[in-house]
Amino acid sequence: MATRRISSLLSRPFAASSLRSLGRNSSWSRGIYRFSTATATEEVITPPVQVEHTQLLINGQFVDAASGRTFPTLDPRTGEVIAHVAEGEDEDINRAVSAARKAFDEGPWPKMTAYERSRIIYRFADLLEKHNDEIAAIETWDNGKPYEQSAKVEIPMLTRLFRYYAGWADKIHGLTVPADGPYHVQTLHEPIGVAGQIIPWNFPLLMYAWKVGPALACGNAVVLKTAEQTPLSALYVSKLFHEAGLPPGVLNVISGFGPTAGAALASHMDVEKVAFTGSTDTGKIVLELAARSNLKKVTLELGGKSPFIVCEDADIDKAVELAHFALFFNQGQCCCAGSRTFVHENVYDEFIEKAKARAMKRVVGDPFKKGVEQGPQIDAEQLEKVLKYIRAGIECGATLETGGERFGTKGYFIQPTVFSNVEDGMPIATDEIFGPVQSILKFKDLDDVIRRANKSRYGLAAGVFTKNIETANTLMRALRVGTVWINCFDVFDAAIPFGGYKMSGQGREKGIYSLSNYLQVKAVVSPLKNPAWL
Structure with a gap:
């Protein structure tokens, strides 16, 4: 078990729902922290944190990889090993997809009322807020971004995103459609099934929210592959999700590498949708694997040169x-x-x-x-x-x-x-x-x-x-x-859609546009016996 000791603690972070505070009126833009690049004179603010979860999360349980193999995740400040993490591969993806399939086909998650699902997601958001500092410390330790950025901006934003999607869970509905004839026509918006999601290392938890939030709000089950550079924070917060009441198998987290775990997830025949954020070159591979398998629905958020x-x-x-x-x-x-x-x-x-x-x-x-x-x-x-x-x-x-x-x-x-x-x-x-x-x-x-x-x-x-x-x-x-x-x-x-033109990807994340990524539309048509009521 790896541990960071206390030097001192930040006060509780302010609420923040976007990065605009950094771009406009925060201490970053006002220049409060402008010192020489050679020096930072303030005290170290490392809060207490322990790495407790390094296994795979499958069917609500932390388990070793089928092969027993692990890989090191490094502290980018020093290059030293933080912890050894279970290395998921094909067999582990199979186990996770099987758990997600069973949770979707037989479990309570897609069958419970949308309001019940929203309450679980809201409880999860409350736990994120409660554990803000610990989550921020893990994110900074594994990724290298400034702790103040993690604690005051990104984790509050993570919490806001899940509250946003919790609010959507019971507001997803179809339409009544007029027809040219004596028919009653309605549409149903139904969850797509098992969603495979592959997230990057630059914003591990924000990308977690962008993908897991809408998928679960719509009633899907998820198999998430983390970036091999930053596996720790997703495992930590997914444990909190289960504490909030998420049924087993609804959210499975696999740590591993792209050519093995990532490729297995993108090409899996029992996965109906895949979402990927990362490089354009890798995005092409994901799209090809998805097309070769079962023509699963794909959204890609890729590179840029803005x-x-x-x-x-x-x-x-x-x-x-x-x-x-x-x-x-x-x-x-x-x-x-x-x-x-x-x-x-x-x-x-x-x-x-x-x-x-x-x-x-x-x-x-x-x-x-x-x-x-x-x-x-x-x-x-x-x-x-x-x-x-x-x-x-x-x-x-x-x-x-x-x-x-x-x-x-x-x-x-x-x-x-x-x-x-x-x-x-x-x-x-x-x-x-x-x-x-x-x-x-x-x-x-x-x-x-x-x-x-x-x-x-x-x-x-x-x-x-x-x-x-x-x-x-x-x-x-x-x-x-x-x-x-x-x-x-x-x-x-949370409500602003994000995505690209050209080789920057396809589809949109965040906001109302993200929900369609995880829904199927079903038309239901029935005859009307008395056309006079048309």
Whole structure:
């Protein structure tokens, strides 16, 4: 059993339902925590936490993998082992799907009233709120994101998302449809069955909520595969779900690797729907496996290379701060990060100097230390990938304004990095880096930036910073992306749909649109004996 000891505790976190607080009026944007990147002077805020669950969760019980194998999950601050976790493979996926199948076909979950289901989900949300600090500590320990981000923003948002879906559970209903003839026609919205879900490592618990929440609200059973880098928090909170009264087999959690557990889940003949969040290349594999098996329904939330457009009329100081947040938030490990910063040529030089200065003030360090803005990348592989892109940027002729190297010698930290004079064809402008690397490009006018912003295989999100409503409206309509944030960024309210155009995926998550991912529509037609009542 692995343990983190107490140094000191944060006060209870404020309620937060979206990341907009970080982008607009929080201490991150006000600059309270802006110290040298070399130092964070505040006390360590590690709360008490123990890793209690490292087995697979199948049919309501924690069990070893069928093979008995385990794999290490690492602390990205140090590269040291936190715990050894059961390694699920094909046989474990079979066991989990069998449990989910039985829970859906024979168990109480899809048969109980929608109100009863909503009460269980509400109780789960209450437990999330009660255990906020412990959950946040596990998330930070296994992922590396700042504890203040986990405790004050992400876990409260997790709680809000489940309350949102609890509210939907008893409001899912069909329609009465007029027909051209003496018939009564109605539609039923029914759960799809067993849902397979594969979540990433950058926001483990938020992605857990985006997928598990709507699936269970609609009455489905779930087999969830966690990312091998971050298996711990999903196991912890799933135990709380069962404490809230979730019947056995309704939610099963498998820790394992993509080529084994992930592929087995995506191709399983007894899974009716699969949802995946991750890279575009892996998303293609998931889609192919699903099609080859039983044509199961698929939703994909994939990569991005989002443009962040700073117009000539922008307040430069505010634009710099928001663009900084849009890129560097979560160590740059965000699929919708504003990773192509387009700045109008008339304000470009001023923007570069201020963006460089802001990056140099960013606090990098131990994410359990108060005031730290940027923790480590997730693992050694991601660290080397980011450094490789930085080297490519230099080799292609972009100007390295600041950063560009590993930070420290222990763990997976990277200096906040800013490039100017970036051209559209450079790898740092075309590829999803998934790290703290800001690429700043120059544009002439709206036609120029629209054409260049849309010339990407991705279409997940975009940011627009302008005072002109006509400019905002033009860009809002012209940009081929799933989300456009105007004078804000990373606003992830529970009701706002999220998803991409082009190779950024298919389908939408969150909000009312996510429910259709987990429902079948059945038409019921019966004759009317007395047509006079039509």
